[in-house]
Amino acid sequence: MSLIELDGVSRTVILPDGDRLEILRDVTFTIETGEHVSIVGRSGSGKSTLLNLMGLLDTPTEGEYRLDGRPTAGLSQRRRARLRGAGFGFVFQQFNLLPGRSALENVAAPLLYAGGREFWTRRRLAHDMLTRVGLGDRADTMPEKLSGGEQQRVAIARSLIRRPRVILCDEPTGALDVQTGTEIMDLLDAIAAETGSTLVTITHDTMVAARAHRHYRLDAGVLGPLDPALLGAPRQVVSA
Template sequence: MSLIDLDGVSRSVILPDGERLEILRGVTFAIDAGEHVSIVGRSGSGKSTLLNLMGLLDTPTEGEYLLEGRPTSGLSQRRRARLRGAGFGFVFQQFNLLPGRTALANVAAPLLYAGGREFWSRRRLAHDMLERVGLGERADTMPEKLSGGEQQRVAIARSLIRRPRVILCDEPTGALDVQTGTEIMDLLDAIAAETGSTLVTITHDTMVAARAHRHYRLDAGVLTPLDRSALDAPRQVVAS
């Protein structure tokens, strides 16, 4: 049984003029626990919408999303939020760190909604996670005093603080230089392998995509498998 299973998933919205905009069209694919899957595509191809659906931030217009074999369509908003908080970690191109709060406070923030031991141990757990991403000595530093790579490491630590089963990355290296981006992907790969987490990377950078076990292209809302050989050319970026 797959961990994530999308069956004929479509997503559309109605524009102000009454026209229907099709964002995703009949997406069908499955991801097993512990896999690293990449999805490449241009800006506007539907990549972020697909990630939001997988992360229970959005719902399909048609089709079904099964999580561990169970349909998600009938879940209440509260249940979706609980599953999302406990089982998913999100890493975005924009680091989305809380201004005016230290790196430690940013990483500990998701545990403010946890219960029991996680809540009371949140500072220790956050410090341990900062150590894991190489920023233990920067725990008391404000985000604006951190480099772009350091801010992304804090964001990764925050996304992993609850030990999610699925890590969803939306252009995780898009705001970074090549060397720093490579270091961030090395870190994500290492942590995913260490914890057995499923890693889904949405990117327009084929070098980042090539690191995955399986590869897909999303074009005008249609998802198709992508052969690894198509990603092995010299570094390239899918046109925005």
């Protein structure tokens, strides 16, 4: 049984003039526990919509999305939110850190909605996660005092604080330089391997996509295999 199964999934929206816009068209694929899957596509190809569907932030217009073999169509909004909060971590191109809150407070924020031990030990758990991403000494620093790479590390720590089964990354290196982006992907790969998490990377960068176990291309809402000839070798950072 696959962890994530999309079967004939389409997503259509009605525009203000009444026209129908097909964002996704008959998408069918599966993802297994512990896999790293990349989906490559240009801006407007439907990549973010597909990620939102997998992360229970949106619902298909047609087709079925099964999580752990169970259909998600009949889930209440409350149940979807609980599954999303407990099972999914999101990493976006824009770091979306809370202004006026320290790195530690940003990482601990998801645990404000947790219960029991997670809630009462949230600051220690957040500090431990910041240490895991190499920022234990920056816990009290405000986001505006952090570099782009450091802000993305804080965002990653926040996404992982509840030990999600699935890490969904939407252009995680898009706002970073090449070396910092490579370091961020190294970190994501290492944490996913360590925890056994499933990693899904949505990107336009074939170098980033090349790091995955399986590669797809999304073009005008249609998902298919990515030609291996289009993949570049993963970038390597050489220390001076």
